[in-house]
Amino acid sequence: MRLKTINSKFIIKAALLVGFMSFNFSNAQEIIEDEAPQVEKAKDSVVNTTRIKADGVAAVVGDFIILESDLDREIAQLKAQGADLKGLTRCELFGSLLESKLYAHQAIQDSVIVNELYIKSRVDQQIQGILGQLNGDMSKLLKFYKKDSEQALRDEMYEINKNAYLAQEMQGKVTGDIEVTPEEVRTFFNDIPKDERPTFGTELKLAEIVIIPEVTEEAKQAVIDKLKGFKVDIEENGSSFTTKVLFYTEDAASKPDGGKYTLNRKQPRMVKEFRDVAFSMQEGEISEPFETDFGYHIIYLEKIRGQEYDVRHILLRPELTQEAIKKAKDEIDEVRAKIIDGTLTFAEAAREFSDQKETKFEGGQMTNPTTQDFNFELTRMDPELYSQIQDLKDGEISEVLQDEDRINRIKFKILTVTDRIDDHEADFAKDYLKIKNLALQDKQIRAVEKWQKETIVDTYIKINGEYRDCDFQSNWLKK
Missing domain, CATH: 1.10.4030 (Triger factor/SurA peptide-binding fold)
Known part of the structure; x- marks a missing residue:
């Protein structure tokens, strides 16, 4: 019990x-x-x-x-x-x-x-x-x-x-x-009566290859110039930073609050580049445009209260050209074809071509964000991911999927199931992390x-x- x-x-x-x-x-x-x-x-x-x-x-x-x-x-x-x-x-x-x-x-x-x-x-x-x-x-x-x-x-x-x-x-x-x-884990497991040991559901190991369309230098410069224009308009013409946020920012999380975030030197919340800029500024100052993984920003340092910094920011992301999108799609189509005809294994292709840093060097092997291991339990899988792999047989390569995330408006990916573990009673060796x-x-x-x-x-x-x-x-x- x-x-x-x-x-x-x-x-x-x-x-x-x-x-x-x-x-x-x-x-x-x-x-x-x-x-x-x-x-x-x-x-x-x-x-x-x-x-x-x-x-x-x-x-x-x-x-x-x-x-x-x-x-x-x-x-x-x-x-x-x-x-x-x-x-x-x-x-x-x-x-x-x-x-x-x-x-x-x-x-x-x-x-x-x-x-x-x-x-x-x-x-x-x-x-x-x-x-x-x-x-x-x-x-x-x-x-x-x-x-x-x-x-x-x-x-x-x-x-x-x-x-x-x-x-x-x-x-x-x-x-x-x-x-x-480890000894406490073993004792805990051995103390569970055999007829009461948990049953773990079907689990899959998944791998991915992701190709992200490349942003052109012209598109990056266009965003930088636009942010510089906002800065000049606010500083020289008295325009409202908050109004600019409401009209232009692409940060949906902070937009309802006028782009406001409160940063604390002792409690990191933002990406390093954002924090470094904010903590180097004087109260009332507007930063020059700078880049993070999310796009390009300018920051207005509204108030400093000891370790707390109240900032507002505007986020813009460079536009993707149709040529860049087509190039990325063609590249992943070619990679998929090479895997299917045996020219490359999935793991080799991931290490050579994938743009997903978190999985690239593991041969595309995906990590479960909840358990921090490679196993995804079917009944607890993210619904969107489940819909993408539910019909895949072991070793089969998915069709090219168009996806997006917080950083990328468009990305193309292919998925494969590298291993499947069917429903089973808890096994100390196989299920050590869960136990x-x-x-x-x-x-x-x-x-x-x-x-x-x-x-x-x-x-x-x-x-x-x-x-x-x-x-x-x-x-x-x-x-």
Whole structure:
């Protein structure tokens, strides 16, 4: 039963990280309007329950108060975000909410430093993200959240983000340094009864060859000249940098906020070239055009606050000529033909011709971004990638595919399946990395349980109402 317990706990924690430990405004469909406060009978499951109207203080954890209606709002947020709550009870979800508050409370006791500028910047990004989907209508946003003013909304978002930040920092302190040795992994695996060992789904190893159309020097210079023109117009004619951003920038992420980013010398977020330019500037200065992998930029340094730099930027990407696109397409067609007729192996062609730096020197072998190994589990594969390889037989070369990414508007690629591992029961040698992750999760859970047990004893906790009838995994009732 040990493995089932691990999976159950981590399903709950993964779901709650979406809602309880973040205030996610990345999609307008995820916004849930407050309804009349309601609480389900605490022992019932999330979905099939008789509901009774109530509100009041459901629990107190240290300095934090949890209202009866808080859990309903969080469950509604989780459902809207697509979290699978089937089989989870309100008691289990409420217990995890208590846990997040315990983390946040203890973080305050341990004097965990809150990066207030980071929190405010995150709130700014969240509000701008929603407004971008509401056509900039702040009154509609305030009405939706039943707030009298923008400041009231910002204050509430700030508190939620701050508490989530504290909880995450504290959780990191508890589990961040935990590692497992090979012997611990072996012991963990051997302790799982044979009939309870996990089954891993079909996995593929994939390789790719990517050809990216080349940008001409003329196209690069045209973008540089355009950015220089913006700089002159702003400095000499008083034009607005923010207005230029709204009309011209190709950075969709920062456009709704007027191209604004907050950089911190101690917390790298941007690419090195961007940071180097920003940190070399004086307040109020506009940079000369410079290049990153994403294109060409100019930066306006708006404000310096100690280690924090508020910047706005305009991103332009050089145009691709039809000749460059055709040349890239012809090249990958030729490469594919050479692989099929046996002139080159796929790996040889990748090393010689591919423009994808991350895979080129591995013979095109792709790395799973989630597991950091070469295996892609079919049921967990990115849907777009799955659609590209679902009909490929082992060793078969795909047709030429046109694709894009954050850096390249157009790229051409071919894919192949280099190995296939069918559904199978966990094998220590073949599945070591997966088993190691399960062993690490088990050790982290035990560390959290030990930390909770000790911290609950030393923290003021009061559970009210029907939640006192819950059979919590942790001793929240201090029985």
